[in-house]
Amino acid sequence: MKQQTTRANYKHFLPLQTRWADNDIYGHVNNVAYYSYFDTIVNEYLIASGALDIHEGAVIGLVVETGCKYFAPLEFPQKLDGALRVARIGNSSVRYELAIFKQGDDAPAAEGHFVHVYVDRETRRPASLPADLRSALEKIVA
Template sequence: MTEKKLLNRSDYKKFYSMTSRWRDNDVYGHINNVTYYSYFDSAVNQYLIENSNLDIQKSDVVGYVVHSNCNYLSPISYPELIDTGIIVIKIGNSSVTYGIGIFKSGETKVSAYGEFVHVFVNRSEKKPVPIPEKILKSLKQILI
């Protein structure tokens, strides 16, 4: 985990909005912890699709999640408009570490934050490869 806690909206460079779903809630009346990881995954992939022209079904190189973590600070419940903020914390040869923040719409403090690590692999061989230039260029746009 990065030493810098990414707690404020101003810590993030790109945002994606979505509405929580009824099924996201658990018996305790708030969004279940595992659901946050799907929010992380959705935001990162939307960024890659929009900014790198990643074709998740046909690209020769794809990102596999090898690590993720999440810290929960305040609950969110259905129905809620959620903003997911993303940045890039670190770029390696074949890997990238994203910082992700989950916000209630309009809030400046995160409800949850964490990291999400992709290793880029050749789709057919499933072996790590250097990050393709088009993807690398888009990742650098949100690097802190």
């Protein structure tokens, strides 16, 4: 991610709620919770779009790279908005860019990315993105 973005830079939003277990000893959401939020945002979009069958689909996405920048602390209880866009679609991979906003804020508390490589469920070898998955991804390209 090059620089901090705003809500206007994202295509898909998902309301989130911090959980009691997200806070760490310092009273703010621990860094590992952000990755759980990111995973939730991406998979909710793909499942709701009909592009990912997590139980029976021929291909599955494996995370091969992640990153996150933190700009403002979050804590329990807080309502959040998760934001998603696609930065790059390859033959078998996609780079997602995400942000976590305090509900009502225009600047993100955190921004991150992760890369999925889609593989055959059985062989775990890279597989071309199925047409329905590619179509869903193209709808949220930045």
